[in-house]
Amino acid sequence: MAKQVYEKFDAGQVTDDMLAEASLLFNDNYGIWGKDAAILGPFAKPGSRVRLSKDRLRGQYLPDGAACSYVRVTVDGHLAGNAFACRWLFNGKTVCWITQLVVKYDFRERGLASGLLNQLREDDDDIYGLISSHPAACMAAAKVFGNSINLVNLDFIRKYAEAVMKVSPIRYVKDAKLCGSLFDPGDTSGRISSVDTNFFVDHAEPMDALAWVRQEFDWPLGELLEGNEFVIILEVRRRSRSRSRSASRALSLSK
Template structure:
């Protein structure tokens, strides 16, 4: 049986060698640019340096969680944290699983592994519905029962408080925020991220055969938005320890 190892590192413990490996995983497995992007059909790429600058900024309690399968890097998740109205936010800024290891629960366990005792609210923006399924499950909700009312009332303030520019500046879209919206989205953001949607839309078709999918359709340049409160409020006595696994 394959040996899976999940590890979480706070930003100051992530080495350049780890980021070089993470960039390779991303570049070979994340996806390709869509027809409306500058380089259609080419892989979406990131360098180790951009991973450090954009996903592990010093100003946030950011972290890198990875899974190896028999010693091979099979997936990773980046997260960053900030506060809003006395609540601790944990936002998943990147999630990718190697093509050879998908649909085995790795994304779900990666997200479960990055949780800490002090998180109050989790968020993710993603163009892949499987990432939303994984997030809902890991953060304690069934996708069919996610509290849409909370997303509608609290997302704006939470995201505006983010130290990460693309989260802070994301434009909320969908009928949750604008009931007159006709683009088919229920909860999402317009990020002008024109990744090819063929694989996510195929996954969406399949997921809709199993679940009542609550987040709507996925127009080009948009991503789904999921923001969830932790299911059981944290105990006030918990001593902050952001990265219990390192």
């Protein structure tokens, strides 16, 4: 049986060698540029792989001064998936935002993304967030940090997404433009909870996943448009031991 090992690191423990390996994983497994990507510049050639160097990984996902974490999973000693996260405070609550999540093609659909997210959980987290075009990433986040994708609290996202994201130390989260009927009742595009990130990654794989997920679940986040991604924000589901704390936090958030 294959040996899976999960490891978690604070930003300061992440070496250049680890990032070089993460960069290879990303370049080979994240995705390809979509047909409209050329407007971003010559680096985004439609059909070519989306790439990130180790320096960009550090700059974008482990910026100086921010409370970031990195988790990875190896299978029989080989890197099979990883995730970056960043924590910041919003109204005295700890936000933990998943800023990147990639699993190697050969190891997908066997729970590694969910396992990585599980490693990132901390007892003091109050809110989790993720921007992703891939429904599987949203499914994994909903399950690990909440209940299930069909039980996502859209009202919570509508109320807090903008304020939570605006204070993020991660540039693409801070700059993402919310869109969809959750934020603009006049939006008739079919989007419900999306962001316009101008990230024109090819949507063929996420769209296949979406069609498949919709056969099983009442998908709450709406349609996926080019250059857009889904946004999901979840309130922490606390275990009974801290029920009173959970109740008081929920009350203070709903004010």
